[in-house]
Amino acid sequence: MITVEEASSIIQSNLFKPREISVPLDQCNGMTLAEPIHADRDFPPFDRVMMDGVAIASKSFYSDQRNFTIEGVQMAGMPQLTLNDPSKCIEVMTGAVLPKNTDAVIRYEDVTIENRVVSINSDTVESMQNVHLQGMDSAKDTVLIRNGTKISTAEIGILATVGKGEVMVYAPPKVAIVSTGDELVSVREIPKEYQIRQSNSHVLKAALMGMGIEATIFHIIDEQAQMNKAMDKIFTEHDVMILSGGVSKGRKDFVPEVLNELGVKKLFHGVKQRPGKPFWFGTREDNKTVFALPGNPVSTFMCFYKYIKPWINASLLVKEKAEFGILNEGFTFDKPMTYFLQVKVSNVDGQLIATPVQGQGSGDLGNLLLADGFLELEQTVSNFSKGKVFPFIRYRSA
Ligand code: AMP
Numbered sequence: 149m150i151t152v153e154e155a156s157s158i159i160q161s162n163l164f165k166p167r168e169i170s171v172p173l174d175q176c177n178g179m180t181l182a183e184p185i186h187a188d189r190d191f192p193p194f195d196r197v198m199m200d201g202v203a204i205a206s207k208s209f210y211s212d213q214r215n216f217t218i219e220g221v222q223m224a225g226m227p228q229l230t231l232n233d234p235s236k237c238i239e240v241m242t243g244a245v246l247p248k249n250t251d252a253v254i255r256y257e258d259v260t261i262e263n264r265v266v267s268i269n270s271d272t273v274e275s276m277q278n279v280h281l282q283g284m285d286s287a288k289d290t291v292l293i294r295n296g297t298k299i300s301t302a303e304i305g306i307l308a309t310v311g312k313g314e315v316m317v318y319a320p321p322k323v324a325i326v327s328t329g330d331e332l333v334s335v336r337e338i339p340k341e342y343q344i345r346q347s348n349s350h351v352l353k354a355a356l357m358g359m360g361i362e363a364t365i366f367h368i369i370d371e372q373a374q375m376n377k378a379m380d381k382i383f384t385e386h387d388v389m390i391l392s393g394g395v396s397k398g399r400k401d402f403v404p405e406v407l408n409e410l411g412v413k414k415l416f417h418g419v420k421q422r423p424g425k426p427f428w429f430g431t432r433e434d435n436k437t438v439f440a441l442p443g444n445p446v447s448t449f450m451c452f453y454k455y456i457k458p459w460i461n462a463s464l465l466v467k468e469k470a471e472f473g474i475l476n477e478g479f480t481f482d483k484p485m486t487y488f489l490q491v492k493v494s495n496v497d498g499q500l501i502a503t504p505v506q507g508q509g510s511g512d513l514g515n516l517l518l519a520d521g522f523l524e525l526e527q528t529v530s531n532f533s534k535g536k537v538f539p540f541i542r543y544r545s546a
């Protein structure tokens with residue numbers, strides 16, 4: 149058996165190699181950019197009027213001229229006009245090109261207009277006032293967004309501005325969620341006395357969808373030949389298989405054996421942790437990855453957030469922020485393994501205070517309702533006293 153740290157390190161050294169695909173702009177939110185985004189022109193692309201008002205040549209104002217006859221109107225979306233007579237002015241609208249031979253915009257609020265003559269009421273006029281200069285935000289060809297950035301609404305605005313109707317992104321892996329077990333029935337069925345509904349599949353699917361990843365749910369019974377056939381088929385259509393159940397020492401725990409038959413190389417089986425000890429991880433040469441999680445609902449839950457989510461993010465170059473919580477009550481656990489303690493957190497002056505909410509072990513799904521995440525009580529630490537700081541693995545957003 150290996151430690152949690154070793155398990156994480158093996159998983160992180162076996163990342164998925166995503167394909168690069170082109171998707172329409174309106175479908176790329178939440179995905180990772182697979183190309184750098186350059187300014188296709190200066191931003192703004194021309195000296196842009198920032199206020200509705202009038203544009204003048206400021207030198208006329210400095211020669212003490214205060215009244216200017218309107219020579220024309222420069223609307224937004226119109227080619228640039230020219231001020232032919234510097235003693236006159238041009239009315240300008242926000243978003244318009246600054247007319248040639250003018251260099252200052254005076255707001256309507258600071259002028260009076262009568263019979264097409266503008267009188268300026270303000271005492272000063274500065275050259276380029278109320279003008280957003282060409283290239284001021286960024287010059288043509290500047291890198292605006294780096295490759296590997298996770299796209300959010302802010303990035304969408306830039307992508308649209310530079311004309312990216314199609315965007316190169318890293319394709320998320322195709323994931324199969326496979327529950328194994330003869331006792332499992334689907335959510336919509338009424339279980340017999342000795343059966344249970346397969347909740348793990350839906351937890352995993354929802355967690356993946358929260359990351360923008362589609363997943364398909366499968367159920368396989370505990371029969372070796374059937375399991376081999378079903379998994380073989382699932383592999384042809386998916387990059388990643390997340391299994392729940394069938395990896396412990398039970399008579400019908402065939403998962404490791406079947407994965408071996410299918411050419412998946414075991415990278416570890418068994419992690420010194422509670423819950424989730426029988427966790428199995430392996431890869432196949434054709435860029436397939438298998439996370440075989442123990443079926444206990446809390447084990448599945450914890451293993452997803454501790455191992456699979458960071459693996460997906462790292463594979464798609466998404467950076468994660470580590471969080472830490474301060475243990476709010478002393479806790480005793482003396483086995484030589486890492487304990488994942490369910491905690492409720494509260495933010496006090498920017499620090500996370502983590503209060504344990506103890507349940508009945510790894511089958512107790514209901515307890516997860518009371519907690520926000522797991523505090524990772526590392527194996528190397530022997531004293532879990534109040535006030536100590538530990539890594540916090542969040543499943544409920546703040
Ligand atoms: P196993 O890892 O197959 O030994 O299963 C451990 C426990 O988890 C058993 O009580 C199973 O019934 C339960 N279990 C397995 N798969 C699921 C699932 N998809 N949803 C809920 N419980 C499950």
Ligand code: MG
Pocket residue numbers: 328329330393394443
């Ligand atoms: Mg089972």
